[in-house]
Amino acid sequence: MAEKRLKVSASPHIFARQNLKFVMYAVILALMPALFGSIYFYGLRALYLVILSVAAAVVAEAVCQWAYKRPITITDGSAIITGILLAYNLPPGVPYWMPVVGSVFAIVVAKQFFGGLGYNFINPALAGRAFLMASWPVAMTHDWLPPAGGTISGLDGITRATPLNLIKAADVDPSVIERLTSLEGIRALFFGNVGGCLGETSALLLLIGGIALLILKIIDYRITLSYLLTVVVLSLILPIKGHPPYNILFQLFSGGLFLGAFFMATDMVTTPVTKRGRWIFGIGCGIFTMLIRTFGGYPEGVSYSILFMNVWTPFIDRYTMGRRFGTR
Amino acid sequence: MRWRIFTNGLIRENPVLILMLGLCPTLATSGTARDALGMGIAASFVLISSNIVVAMIRKVVPNEVRIPVFILVISTFVTVVDYVMHAFQPDLHRMLGVFVPLIVVNCIILCRAEAFASKNGIFNSILDALGMGIGFTGAILIMGIVRELLGNGTIFGRIILGEGFHKAPVLFMILPPGAFLLIGILKGLINYFQR
Numbered sequence: 001m002a003e004k005r006l007k008v009s010a011s012p013h014i015f016a017r018q019n020l021k022f023v024m025y026a027v028i029l030a031l032m033p034a035l036f037g038s039i040y041f042y043g044l045r046a047l048y049l050v051i052l053s054v055a056a057a058v059v060a061e062a063v064c065q066w067a068y069k070r071p072i073t074i075t076d077g078s079a080i081i082t083g084i085l086l087a088y089n090l091p092p093g094v095p096y097w098m099p100v101v102g103s104v105f106a107i108v109v110a111k112q113f114f115g116g117l118g119y120n121f122i123n124p125a126l127a128g129r130a131f132l133m134a135s136w137p138v139a140m141t142h143d144w145l146p147p148a149g150g151t152i153s154g155l156d157g158i159t160r161a162t163p164l165n166l167i168k169a170a171d172v173d174p175s176v177i178e179r180l181t182s183l184e185g186i187r188a189l190f191f192g193n194v195g196g197c198l199g200e201t202s203a204l205l206l207l208i209g210g211i212a213l214l215i216l217k218i219i220d221y222r223i224t225l226s227y228l229l230t231v232v233v234l235s236l237i238l239p240i241k242g243h244p245p246y247n248i249l250f251q252l253f254s255g256g257l258f259l260g261a262f263f264m265a266t267d268m269v270t271t272p273v274t275k276r277g278r279w280i281f282g283i284g285c286g287i288f289t290m291l292i293r294t295f296g297g298y299p300e301g302v303s304y305s306i307l308f309m310n311v312w313t314p315f316i317d318r319y320t321m322g323r324r325f326g327t328r
Numbered sequence: 329m330r331w332r333i334f335t336n337g338l339i340r341e342n343p344v345l346i347l348m349l350g351l352c353p354t355l356a357t358s359g360t361a362r363d364a365l366g367m368g369i370a371a372s373f374v375l376i377s378s379n380i381v382v383a384m385i386r387k388v389v390p391n392e393v394r395i396p397v398f399i400l401v402i403s404t405f406v407t408v409v410d411y412v413m414h415a416f417q418p419d420l421h422r423m424l425g426v427f428v429p430l431i432v433v434n435c436i437i438l439c440r441a442e443a444f445a446s447k448n449g450i451f452n453s454i455l456d457a458l459g460m461g462i463g464f465t466g467a468i469l470i471m472g473i474v475r476e477l478l479g480n481g482t483i484f485g486r487i488i489l490g491e492g493f494h495k496a497p498v499l500f501m502i503l504p505p506g507a508f509l510l511i512g513i514l515k516g517l518i519n520y521f522q523r
């Protein structure tokens with residue numbers, strides 16, 4: 001096997017028990033609670049969407065690597081993660097071909113065109129989402145399904161909108177906002193009883209997987225922490241139509257923030273390698289997320305803010321690189 | 329020999345895909361096949377006319393002011409194209425908008441005036457301009473056709489891929505990122521086949 005062959009690599013030659021496969025499959029396992037949650041809320045349809053997305057991603061990766069005459073590495077799990085994350089970013093009501101198209105775009109254009117795993121400059125799953133968002137904006141912003149067990153606002157089951165959509169809508173009834181930002185509404189957001197993308201609704205289930213990854217040191221706490229803290233701080237400054245008390249929790253638990261902060265902003269390839277750079281990366285993600293949520297045209301800004309900071313990553317890396325002693 | 333001057337611009341030294349010149353109009357006006365063809369023909373006309381005039385006056389223009397003189401010659405013909413297009417193709421003129429006057433600073437045209445017409449005779453300059461013009465038109469037309477087909481399901485306004493696809497097309501391809509993606513893919517294909 002590949003591990004048995006003699007490999008010459010650059011120093012430092014530190015031995016780590018973690019290898020690529022371990023990391024990838026640990027992330028996949030950590031994403032499983034949210035999958036069970038989405039099956040509970042949206043039925044088997046959610047499972048089919050995830051399976052289609054993963055299958056398309058793996059097949060696209062294999063075909064691409066075969067065409068490029070590279071070693072075929074579909075068993076390392078990275079394509080599976082891309083597929084799962086892309087499906088988690090879709091509204092549960094989208095047609096079945098959509099995750100397939102998105103996965104193929106994510107793998108072929110965002111990943112393999114740039115050289116495969118480790119060379120992609122933006123998160124492939126988010127690139128796939130952005131592609132779908134630009135191509136089929138109606139489906140991507142209207143195909144919400146009401147979750148099982150009803151929703152807290154009552155409204156987001158009928159109009160099929162997400163809480164962030166409702167908050168953003170200009171003509172929304174003030175009592176709806178009241179209900180969404182009440183303690184009861186926050187609880188629904190935390191457990192996932194709201195409209196939203198497949199895997200993003202339940203903050204609790206994402207938190208379980210995310211904390212497991214943090215303990216295993218697979219994801220870096222600096223990005224997640226600085227991202228979430230920035231959102232907390234900014235939610236104190238930027239109000240939602242004058243409802244301060246539960247704003248912090250509402251902003252934290254709604255939308256795809258936990259999915260983004262734990263699983264997508266922490267992607268090892270597209271984030272800075274320096275520690276200071278990671279703080280900056282997380283803070284940037286937080287700032288742009290809140291700016292888009294408050295002032296932007298879209299109700300949710302997690303995906304675009306992470307993509308935006310992905311593009312900044314080489315720049316951040318260059319300016320936060322440690323200085324060797326004795327050099328300028 | 330002369331035949332080679334003509335064929336240079338088609339593939340071997342295709343202005344867009346090999347020399348990477350004139351990318352701005354190629355990216356910006358290839359949203360539909362019709363816009364692309366209109367842009368290609370307009371730029372080709374200016375290219376041929378300016379090459380003729382530059383080749384004629386190449387011995388009397390002082391070297392120090394040759395670029396301003398070339399620009400003046402080019403902008404004369406762009407004005408002609410602008411008015412003609414406005415009169416006979418008002419829709420196209422509206423779609424291309426600012427990119428018609430911007431033909432003045434199209435680097436393909438200035439490059440051919442500077443690199444070829446100012447050093448060669450009239451006949452050779454016409455051949456060169458024809459080859460380059462066809463090469464540019466071909467490249468931008470390929471972009472326009474692919475982008476319109478995927479982004480709207482049509483070619484020259486005719487529905488090709490069926491009514492269902494026309495209603496929910498890959499909008500991404502009509503938008504600016506689609507142009508960047510497509511020109512990258514085209515350039516990659518050209519590099520692959522050249523090897």
